[in-house]
Amino acid sequence: MRIWVTAAAVLATAAMGGCATTGGAAQAASRPKAEAKAAPKPLPKGLDPQASANPFPSTYKPLAGRPTAIVGATALTGTGEQVDNATVLFKDGRIEQVAAGLPAPAGYEVIEAKGKWVTPGLIDTHSHLGVYAAPAVAAHSDGNELTNPTTPEVWAEHSVWPQDPQFNTARVGGVTTLLILPGSGNLIGGRGVTLRNVPGRTVQDMKFPDAPYTLKMACGENPKRVYGSKGRAPSTRMGNVAGYRAAWINAADYKRRWDDYRAKVERGEKADAPKRDLGLDTLMGVLNGEILIENHCYRADEMAQMIDISKEFGYRITAFHHAVEAYKIADKLADNGICVATWTNWWGGKMEMADSVEANVPLVDAIKGGCAIIKSDDPDVTQRLNQEAAEALAAGRAAGLNITEAQAIRWITANPAKALGISAQTGSLEAGKRADLVIWDKDPFSIYARTERVYVDGGIAYDRRDSSRQPVSDFELGLAREGVR
Template structure:
C-alpha cells in the first residue's frame, strides 16, 4: 500500500508537507516526499489531508464496560476485595463492544484499557489495538500496568461495606502492606529457586513481581494534589515505576511531579465536575505540566468521555494554552511512550506498525472528519464506504 498527497506528521519532529508512506507486511516501509508506487500496489490519495500515527488513549475502560449493556456488560470493578492485582483486563474486555467501531471511526488505533478505581489495587491493564475479534490477537502488551487508586473512590466503596479502607490513611496502609508482602514474596521465591526447593505460587503476589522488578508501572488513579503526592511517596518508598493518571490537580504541584520523574495522563476533563476531587479540573493542566517539564498524555477515561472524542479533548487543551505540537503528541507519541509501547506505535517511522489515521484537516477540531483508519497495514475504516 502507498499513501500519498497528504501532510505527514511523523511525531518525530519531521513533517512532510506533501508526503508519502509506503506500507509492506503491516509495517511502515518508507516515508518521504516522492515515493513511486510499485506495480499493482494499492494507492490511497489523502487529498491534502493530515496523515498521523493512529491516535492512542493511555487510559480507557473500553470493552470492560460495554455500551448498552448495563450490569451484564460491566466488568470494570470487582468490588468485593480492595486488593485484587491478579485480575486481568485481558479476561474482561469484549472486542465486540460497539465502542470499538466508534473509536476506529475516530482514528483511535490503540488503547490502554483495564479495571476501574473502586479498589486500592484493581488489576492489570492491557495495551491493545482497537480492531479485531480475538483480544489475544489485538494485544500489544499484557500486562501493561497494575491499577492502584487513591482518594474518594476506594474509601467510598468500602466505607459502604463497613470495611477497610474508609480513609485515605487506610488506602495508603493497605497498598504499603501489599507491596511489602510482594517484596518479601519475591525474595522468598528467589531463595527457594536458588536452592531448588518447592515454592507455592500465589497469584496475587505473582502479578506484582513485574511491578517490583520495574518491568511495568503502577497506574495510579489520583485526582487531588495530596493524593498525587501520596502516590509518589509510596512509589519512591518501594522504588517503583508509576504513572500519574487523572492528575487533575497536577498543575497545583507541577514542580513536585517534575521532581518525581513520573509521567502524567491527564483527564477526563471534558466532563461534569461530579465530585469534590474535581473542583479544580481544568484544560490548562496539560500545558502547565508540560511547561514544568512533565511528559503528558491526554485521556478520555472512556466511557466517561466516549473514546472517539479523544482528539477533541486534546483540542480543548490546545485552546487553553497547549501548543499544537504538544496537543498531537499527547494523543500519539507521548501516550505510546508513557504506555511503554512506543517501539511499535505512536509515531510514523520505518519498521513501526502501520497504524495510521488520515483526516481531512486537524483532528483536534470538531468539524474534521476521519477519512481512513489503518491498523497493521489494513484499512479498517474508509469514509467512502460508509
C-alpha cells in the first residue's frame, strides 16, 4: 500500500512538472461541465422597491383639442421675452411656434386676440387642494398625518379628493398644473404629487405623467408645536434637527443594505433582501436623486441649517417654501441651486414670519442664478396668482430693481416648472412643449385682468364666454370664483 502511494505521488509530480501548461486544461476537459449558476429568483411582488416604484400610475388623458392660432396678442412667453402682435400656434397638444405677425395656417381655428395677452398656464407649486377639500369639514381634513414626527411613508395622492370644487375655481384663475403637498405638522410629512388641473374621476386621471415625486419637509414652529403639545419630541428647534438627522441615518443604512443586496445578486451570489419599509423607500428615493425635496422653512438661519444637513447626507433641496427671509441668504440659495416658493405680503401670523418683506421674490430673482416663485398655499390665492405676482413686481420696482413683466411672469410659470422637475414639458411658450396657456382680457399684472380661456394640452379647460366650458360642482355652493365677475 505504501509503495502504491509513493508511485502515485511520483506520477503526480511528473504530470505537474512536465505538463504544467496543459494538464489542468486536459483534466478540466475530462470533467463534466459545471452547471451555470441559477439566476436568483425575483422577489415576491410588492417586496422590491424598484419593482414597485410606481404602483399608482397616471391614467391622465389630454382633453380633446384642435389646431389653433391665437393672433394679434401680446405674449409673455415665460422665457423672459415679450412678443407684441404675436401669433401662437399649437397643434396635437403641443406648441408649434410663437412669433410676431405670423399668419395662421389653413385649417386652424383662429382666435383674434388683439388687445389681449397670452401667457403659459400658471403653475401652483404649493397647494393643498383635494387634501383639504371644500366644504372645509373635519371629514375632508386629510393633509397632516400627525401620528409621528416623520411620516415619509404617506403619499398626498391617497388623500386627494378629485371632486374638490376648488380645482375648478383654480382653473378659472389660469392654473393648469398644481403640486399637492401634505401639511407642515411633521418634520417629514410625506410625498407630494403633481397634478394636471383637469376634471378626473380618480387622482390617477389627474396625475402629471412622469413628473417626479416630491417629499415635503418642515422646519421651525409647526412640528415643535404639534409634538411639544403632546409631550413628545421634538419640542424645540434642536429637537427638530436631531429628528431630521436620525431619519437620514436610517435612510442611508437602508440604502446601503439594498445596494449590497443588489450587488450580490448581480454577481450571482446568494443574498437575502432587506425587509421593505415604505417610509425608507421614499427617503432612499431622495438619496438616489429620484424624489425632490420641497422644504417648508421660513427663517434664513434654519434654511442654512437644512442645507448643511442635505450636504451631510448627500441629497439636494429643490425648493424652500414660504421662505419669507430668503432675501437674507439669496446668494447662498442661488449657489446651491435652490428655488424659493413664497407669497408677497403674508407676514405676522407667527414669529418666524415677522421679518418678511414684500420685495422678497424680486430680491431673490435679482441674484444671478436665483429662482423665485409665487405660490398659494391657499384656495383663494391660487385663483389670483397673477395678482400676487403683480404685488411682488411693484414691490421690487419700488425697491429700485429694474424688472419687466416678461421676467416676472416666470415667477408663476417657468420657475415653478423648474422646481417640480417638469420644465422640459411645460412652463413656457416654446415649440414642443405642452400647449398649456391662458388668454387674458387685459395685462395679467392688472388687478382687473380676467382669464378668457384656459388650455391644458391644447384642449379648452375653461372658457369665460361658453358655459359648457365652465365645469361646476354640487359642492361649489358658497365658493367665490375670483376670476368671474
